[in-house]
Amino acid sequence: MKRDKHISEAVIRRLPRYYRHLDNLHYDGITRISSQKLADVLGCTASQIRQDLSCFGEFGQQGYGYNVSRLRAEIASILGMDRGRHCVVVGMGNLGRALVRNFPFSANGFILDAGFDLIEDQEGKNTFGLPVYPAEDLERHLARLKPDVAVLVTPRSVASQMANRLVTAGIKGIWNFTNIELNIDEPEKVILENVHFSDSLLSLSYRITAEELKK
Amino acid sequence: MKRDKHISEAVIRRLPRYYRHLDNLHYDGITRISSQKLADVLGCTASQIRQDLSCFGEFGQQGYGYNVSRLRAEIASILGMDRGRHCVVVGMGNLGRALVRNFPFSANGFILDAGFDLIEDQEGKNTFGLPVYPAEDLERHLARLKPDVAVLVTPRSVASQMANRLVTAGIKGIWNFTNIELNIDEPEKVILENVHFSDSLLSLSYRITAEELKK
Structure with a gap:
């Protein structure tokens, strides 16, 4: 597959949304659009889609449109969803448990292998079928599991310290739910993705306000 | 304050991020930038910031730059953060409890008044200091509390039904964490903001893959 050298951040942000909608169309039985x-x-706009996809090759056909399942599979591949990536959850509080229980890791191409928690004496404990290990044994288990991604849902006070241990242990990406800017000693060694719930609430707040001002 | 009629979705998405960074600068004691x-x-780019803000008036000054605390306050006001909005959480499972416990509602301009749960016989029960009521009494309490926003964190099976009850009860916005497309009977009556965790994980997946392909 073709892949342009520099793909803009905006395109990277749009691709998962394209995938999500194509996935819905696919499951609704729509084969062509x-x-x-x-x-x-x-x-x-149609031209934006064409332009975004052109970074990766030729998709769709003049007069036919797009084959939904093929385009869905192509975008999945662009996103690396077919690479069988492994991940672990670090922090088994309310949010950690909610993600383990409800987030569809496998539908997003990830295999969830283990959870870690700060509370000691958890060896062998299971949470919703997931083995949970004490955080002090993190390095030992990561050496064995070799996950690509760590989902970071620890308390803020230990977030940066835990992130640095994960980077040292060879993790490639951190999905950061702690709502703080992580202080990473070797930032070139890891890719960070921060989840900012507040950005989403504030854009809702904006739209409610704009609606009120119209009246 | 000036406010252009049509503000693009992209600008609305960027404003909360502007606010977040200005808030950090403000708390780091930076007064001018x-x-x-x-x-x-x-x-x-500087021109994108200028262009985005120009929808709302004139900010910053040639040769001086921006006054951090003033710009932060202006953007807060554009986002409606100064309107003392009220909200409730519907669904007190792991994710609902995680939000009640950890999400800084007040720092985002929201007053969290109550939680609702499907489990009966919860009248008067408190979770992290928040009063939690049974979902069957939703309408009675909403008539009293008059919240602007409902945070929807119910199981998927009841999400659309609960959303419609919230809309009928006069809620203005739904912050939807259920990861399904809500089926709203009167969509013109409510503003929906969907949180899609998967978009964030997939963009991380993309960037890890792109990094590997470089090697």
């Missing part, structure tokens, strides 16, 4: 119809579903 | 420096912090 015109570029205009797809643009309507995605809330953008 | 050049437009170029601010652009570096935000990871965009």
Whole structure:
């Protein structure tokens, strides 16, 4: 597959949304869609989709539109969803447990192998079928499991310290739910993805306010 | 304050991020910042910031840059953070409890008044200091509390039904964590904001894959 050298951050942000909508279309049994119809579903223009996808090759066909399942599979592959990546959850508080229980890791191409918690004496304990180990044994288990990604859901006070242990242990990416900017000693060694719930609430707040001001 | 009629979705998505970084600068004691420096912090160009803000008026000054605390306050006001909005959490499972316990509602301009849960016989029960009521009494309490926003963290099976009850009860916005597309009977009556954790994980997956392909 073609892959342009520099893909803009904006394109990277749009690809998962494209995938999500194509996945819905696929499960609704839709096999083919015109570029205009797809643009309507995605809330953008047909030319933007064409331009975004052109970074990765040729998709769709003049006069035919897009083959839904093929485009879905292509985008999944672009996103690395077919690489059988492994991950672990670090922090088994309410949010950690909610993710283990409800987040569809496998539908997103990830195999969840273990959880870690600060509370001692958890060896062998299971949470929703997931083995949970004490954080003090993190390095030993990571050497064995070799996960690509750590989902970081610890208390803020230990977040940066835990992140640095994960980087030293060879983790490639940290999915950071702790709502703090992590202080990483060797930032070039890891890719960070921060989840900012507040950005989402504030854009809702904006839209409610804009609606009120219209009246 | 000036407010252009049509503000693009992209600008609405960027404003909370601007606020977040300005808030950090403010708490780091930085009072003034050049437009170029601010652009570096935000990871965009000075002209994009200028263009985004121009929808709402004139900010910053040639040769001086931006007054951090003033710009922070202006953006807070644009986002409606100064309107003392009220909200409730519907669903007190792991994720609901994690949000009640850890999400800084008040720092985002929201007053969290109550939680609702499907489990009966919870009248008067408190979770992390928040009163929790049974979902069957939802309408009675909403009539009294008059919240603007409901945080929807119910199981998927009841999400749309609960969302419709919230809309009928007069809620203005739903912050939807259920990871399903809600089926709303009167969509014109409510503003939906969907939190898609998977978009964030997939963009991390993309970046790890891109890094590997470089090697």
